[in-house]
Amino acid sequence: MRDTFEVRAHDGAGRLGELTVPRAGVTVETPALLPVVNPHVQSVEPARLERVFGAEIIITNSYIIHGSDTLYEPAREEGLAELLDFSGAIMTDSGSFQLAEYGDIDVTTAEILAFQREIGSHIATPVDIPTPPDADREQAVAEWETTRERLGVAAEMDTGEMLVTAPVQGGVHVDVRERAGSEAAATGLDVFPIGAVVPLMNEYRFRELVEVVAAAKRGLPVDAPVHLFGAGHPMMFALAAALGCDLFDSAAYALYARDDRYLTVRGTEHLDELAYFPCECPTCSGHTPAELRGMDDDDRHRLLAEHNLAVSFGEVRRVRQAIRRGNLFELLETRTRGHPALLDGYRTLLDYADQLEANDPVSKDAFFYLSAESARRPEVIRHHRRLARLDVPEELVVTAGAPGESGWRLVPPFGPVPPTLSDVYPLTAELPDRIDDAAYEAAVDGVRALVEAHPDATVELRHDGWPKRALERAPDTVTVARLGGPEADTDSRDDGGS
Amino acid sequence: MRDTFEVRAHDGAGRLGELTVPRAGVTVETPALLPVVNPHVQSVEPARLERVFGAEIIITNSYIIHGSDTLYEPAREEGLAELLDFSGAIMTDSGSFQLAEYGDIDVTTAEILAFQREIGSHIATPVDIPTPPDADREQAVAEWETTRERLGVAAEMDTGEMLVTAPVQGGVHVDVRERAGSEAAATGLDVFPIGAVVPLMNEYRFRELVEVVAAAKRGLPVDAPVHLFGAGHPMMFALAAALGCDLFDSAAYALYARDDRYLTVRGTEHLDELAYFPCECPTCSGHTPAELRGMDDDDRHRLLAEHNLAVSFGEVRRVRQAIRRGNLFELLETRTRGHPALLDGYRTLLDYADQLEANDPVSKDAFFYLSAESARRPEVIRHHRRLARLDVPEELVVTAGAPGESGWRLVPPFGPVPPTLSDVYPLTAELPDRIDDAAYEAAVDGVRALVEAHPDATVELRHDGWPKRALERAPDTVTVARLGGPEADTDSRDDGGS
Numbered sequence: 002m003r004d005t006f007e008v009r010a011h012d013g014a015g016r017l018g019e020l021t022v023p024r025a026g027v028t029v030e031t032p033a034l035l036p037v038v039n040p041h042v043q044s045v046e047p048a049r050l051e052r053v054f055g056a057e058i059i060i061t062n063s064y065i066i067h068g069s070d071t072l073y074e075p076a077r078e079e080g081l082a083e084l085l086d087f088s089g090a091i092m093t094d095s096g097s098f099q100l101a102e103y104g105d106i107d108v109t110t111a112e113i114l115a116f117q118r119e120i121g122s123h124i125a126t127p128v129d130i131p132t133p134p135d136a137d138r139e140q141a142v143a144e145w146e147t148t149r150e151r152l153g154v155a156a157e158m159d160t161g162e163m164l165v166t167a168p169v170q171g172g173v174h175v176d177v178r179e180r181a182g183s184e185a186a187a188t189g190l191d192v193f194p195i196g197a198v199v200p201l202m203n204e205y206r207f208r209e210l211v212e213v214v215a216a217a218k219r220g221l222p223v224d225a226p227v228h229l230f231g232a233g234h235p236m237m238f239a240l241a242a243a244l245g246c247d248l249f250d251s252a253a254y255a256l257y258a259r260d261d262r263y264l265t266v267r268g269t270e271h272l273d274e275l276a277y278f279p280c281e282c283p284t285c286s287g288h289t290p291a292e293l294r295g296m297d298d299d300d301r302h303r304l305l306a307e308h309n310l311a312v313s314f315g316e317v318r319r320v321r322q323a324i325r326r327g328n329l330f331e332l333l334e335t336r337t338r339g340h341p342a343l344l345d346g347y348r349t350l351l352d353y354a355d356q357l358e359a360n361d362p363v364s365k366d367a368f369f370y371l372s373a374e375s376a377r378r379p380e381v382i383r384h385h386r387r388l389a390r391l392d393v394p395e396e397l398v399v400t401a402g403a404p405g406e407s408g409w410r411l412v413p414p415f416g417p418v419p420p421t422l423s424d425v426y427p428l429t430a431e432l433p434d435r436i437d438d439a440a441y442e443a444a445v446d447g448v449r450a451l452v453e454a455h456p457d458a459t460v461e462l463r464h465d466g467w468p469k470r471a472l473e474r475a476p477d478t479v480t481v482a483r484l485g486g487p488e489a490d491t492d493s494r495d496d497g498g499s
Numbered sequence: 500m501r502d503t504f505e506v507r508a509h510d511g512a513g514r515l516g517e518l519t520v521p522r523a524g525v526t527v528e529t530p531a532l533l534p535v536v537n538p539h540v541q542s543v544e545p546a547r548l549e550r551v552f553g554a555e556i557i558i559t560n561s562y563i564i565h566g567s568d569t570l571y572e573p574a575r576e577e578g579l580a581e582l583l584d585f586s587g588a589i590m591t592d593s594g595s596f597q598l599a600e601y602g603d604i605d606v607t608t609a610e611i612l613a614f615q616r617e618i619g620s621h622i623a624t625p626v627d628i629p630t631p632p633d634a635d636r637e638q639a640v641a642e643w644e645t646t647r648e649r650l651g652v653a654a655e656m657d658t659g660e661m662l663v664t665a666p667v668q669g670g671v672h673v674d675v676r677e678r679a680g681s682e683a684a685a686t687g688l689d690v691f692p693i694g695a696v697v698p699l700m701n702e703y704r705f706r707e708l709v710e711v712v713a714a715a716k717r718g719l720p721v722d723a724p725v726h727l728f729g730a731g732h733p734m735m736f737a738l739a740a741a742l743g744c745d746l747f748d749s750a751a752y753a754l755y756a757r758d759d760r761y762l763t764v765r766g767t768e769h770l771d772e773l774a775y776f777p778c779e780c781p782t783c784s785g786h787t788p789a790e791l792r793g794m795d796d797d798d799r800h801r802l803l804a805e806h807n808l809a810v811s812f813g814e815v816r817r818v819r820q821a822i823r824r825g826n827l828f829e830l831l832e833t834r835t836r837g838h839p840a841l842l843d844g845y846r847t848l849l850d851y852a853d854q855l856e857a858n859d860p861v862s863k864d865a866f867f868y869l870s871a872e873s874a875r876r877p878e879v880i881r882h883h884r885r886l887a888r889l890d891v892p893e894e895l896v897v898t899a900g901a902p903g904e905s906g907w908r909l910v911p912p913f914g915p916v917p918p919t920l921s922d923v924y925p926l927t928a929e930l931p932d933r934i935d936d937a938a939y940e941a942a943v944d945g946v947r948a949l950v951e952a953h954p955d956a957t958v959e960l961r962h963d964g965w966p967k968r969a970l971e972r973a974p975d976t977v978t979v980a981r982l983g984g985p986e987a988d989t990d991s992r993d994d995g996g997s
Contacts, residue, residue, distance in 0.1 A: 267829075267830075274824065276819070277817075277820040277823070281783075282784065286812075312779055315778060315784070318777055318783075322775040322776075322777045335834075335836040335837065338832040338836060340869075341930050342929075344868075344931045345931040345933050348931065348933045370839050371836045372870050372872075373871050373937075431840075432839050433840065435843050
């Protein structure tokens with residue numbers, strides 16, 4: 002058990018945790034959002050981030066301070082906490098971003114880590130190499146070798162109580178990301194940022210983002226705190242949290258505001274396109290878009306930054322509450338309807354249902370079936386797997402008929418359910434009346450899973466007019482019968498959408 | 500053109516409008532939320548509803564005032580605006596709710612309308628009969644006859660500048676609701692509440708709710724302002740607005756608060772179940788659930804009522820902004836993932852795509868494909884219908900291949916697209932990379948629509964590995980060919996979820 006991070010609750014691969022930051026003397030609740038504080042220009046002062054928005058942790062850039070005539074000495078003399086006027090945890094970046102942008106920086110990992118310690122950083126970062134998404138595998142591997150060496154340097158240094166991060170790189174090459182995750186964990190360092198994903202997020206490549214994060218997570222142990230570097234848009238916090246990311250950082254709140262862009266959980270709006278503020282925050286309840294458009298730049302940008310922060314912290318609370326209640330997938334169903342690319346991300350996430358299932362609680366509050374995608378949730382996979390372990394009578398009827406009937410119930414999207422499990426989560430799932438084909442198909446896949454695990458059992462499937470395309474998925478050895486009538490020839494039972 | 504209501508913009512059957520309320524001297528922007536003000540007990544004072552939450556219109560109950568020893572005289576002497584301290588529009592209910600609850604009330608339509616006029620109501624209501632959902636057709640018809648007579652009485656009365664509503668009843672019998680809509684419109688009265696739907700909403704029977712509202716709307720002219728009586732939960736504002744409802748009223752904000760229930764756009768939470776406030780409003784950014792639980796009843800209920808109001812008015816702004824931008828369906832895709840019963844409502848709404856299409860703008864900002872349900876949107880229906888009117892070459896190739904290829908493009912979920920339309924809304928739709936079968940199937944349905952309208956054309960469909968279940972929907976006269984290979988035998992192209 003890692004002594005600085007404790008997972009308190011799981012929902013799928015998402016989790017609530019506590020990150021203890023010894024040098025700050027604080028414990029940060031996760032998932033957490035770290036507002037990026039530019040040491041030169043602050044749209045919203047760190048003290049206000051703490052007091053009004055509840056920020057427990059922020060991130061700033063030690064490389065900028067290191068290179069600044071005006072900040073270098075004050076930071077060394079006063080320390081970051083006083084310089085920034087922030088009493089929570091302060092994480093520092095190392096200049097890797099500048100390295101990626103400009104190709105070169107003038108500090109080594111040893112130098113910048115020593116500097117971070119000197120200025121009182123609580124969580125410091127080595128100089129890793131951010132491999133961009135268009136890099137080929139060879140480049141990704143070579144750059145990871147360099148990063149790994151630097152993590153080795155960091156691990157050997159005396160950094161006192163300061164936590165040190167071990168970034169995970171590898172571009173879009175999932176095998177490299179997985180290996181990087183496992184090698185980063187082996188350094189014994191403390192926090193694991195998944196790096197160089199900003200281009201994927203900026204280009205709405207959520208499908209690849211999910212693949213990359215899932216790969217890094219496979220390499221990392223479950224008790225490793227994971228930071229998704231540069232994830233600052235609230236529309237994807239739920240998706241990132243569902244993959245098991247614990248920390249996000251946002252410069253977006255300030256950068257977008259300066260461009261008159263307005264964050265929402267469904268995407269980005271431009272102030273010019275808003276006739277009404279689609280938000281409840283104090284800025285948006287107290288002003289109209291027209292009023293903001295009439296303000297001078299400073300006032301307008303500050304209010305937009307405050308809105309952007311409010312919605313970002315609000316979404317973190319929604320994600321935490323969803324994990325606590327065990328309905329993070331229900332939140333995902335909503336959030337991933339913000340943009341087709343987010344739906345791609347969700348569909349890809351469900352490819353990893355196995356991986357998500359590993360730490361998913363056996364029982365949660367409720368299971369809502371909310372789209373064809375719900376048929377692929379980890380709870381469905383788990384039930385199919387459980388069917389292999391159940392005792393099955395030699396002759397078994399699975400029936401979609403009324404509960405009074407003998408036999409096991411056939412329940413979309415899960416499949417066969419023995420009487421002992423019928424009142425047990427997730428088989429108590431709430432479905433729409435209008436069930437889509439995906440739910441029927443998943444149920445018949447459950448029958449298939451049962452038959453494959455119990456090849457000697459004789460199984461009869463009785464349905465009340467299920468769609469042909471679902472019934473066709475039953476193994477040939479299963480007798481299919483329609484309750485109270487001839488075999489179904491329904492193409493699709495309902496126009497549920499599929 | 501009705502002179503008290505003007506529709507300013509449409510999105511599907513949803514619309515932005517302006518309701519002029521002559522006796523109040525104000526114009527109310529719609530969709531609008533009318534907080535219900537209990538004349539005896541006010542959780543949040545009307546002046547605060549106006550100043551802090553932006554309420555332009557409220558509703559109170561004239562029957563309660565009529566029967567109250569303490570309010571009867573003050574209301575007559577001061578008038579409602581002064582009694583309630585509210586400068587916007589004030590609508591009054593008549594006691595129909597009490598009639599439904601207690602079976603009898605002691606005023607006639609003529610009496611209560613005269614009283615409403617006397618106390619300065621701006622929009623008054625006759626005593627209609629709220630037919631409950633379990634009533635049979637005969638009862639629904641008989642009760643509607645009574646209501647219609649009373650509307651006749653109301654229409655004959657001298658009510659001055661006061662607007663008068665004509666409630667639409669009929670229980671769950673859609674033919675009765677449609678007839679009631681058309682007969683209510685024929686009275687010449689001003690505002691059209693769809694009544695007695697609260698039991699449907701309370702029991703999450705959104706499928707029937709959609710059927711009932713769609714039926715009433717078919718009976719009403721498009722320029723009639725429609726009030727969904729008792730619709731106070733923000734989770735269903737988008738759905739109701741998409742059906743063409745303009746006014747909602749909420750007692751829920753106060754009633755739920757007294758029960759420690761907390762409204763969200765995804766459903767209702769109980770304060771005891773909240774570890775984090777999933778909201779950005781001033782109450783929720785300024786307090787934690789634990790703090791509220793520690794307060795005395797009055798403070799706690801007031802803050803919960805203020806949250807409930809904030810999220811309700813916030814959702815009204817989101818709905819308005821969505822209609823303005825033409826992405827109300829995108830909002831619906833999100834909202835109807837709040838509960839399986841809301842998904843049923845959305846699936847049922849899409850049964851009426853034809854009806855929704857009638858006033859839908861030809862061009863909007865963007866079309867996001869966000870679920871299998873998106874394949875059934877009105878824009879898809881419209882394109883299929885447009886195919887019948889296009890000139891089609893005698894020999895036509897429709898191809899899913901690269902844009903360079905000759906012929907028409909075959910675009911999920913729309914179908915065949917001639918070169919002249921390829922950059923025109925909605926054919927510029929954004930889809931996920933992982934397309935579900937529903938989108939392919941709808942595209943092939945488009946081919947079918949084209950062939951049915953142009954039986955003499957020879958049509959070849961070229962695809963790049965489309966799912967068999969989609970290709971099977973092509974008419975027999977269409978040649979199906981796989982680009983660069985043998986004919987597809989893909990069961991399903993992608994695990995997009997269906």
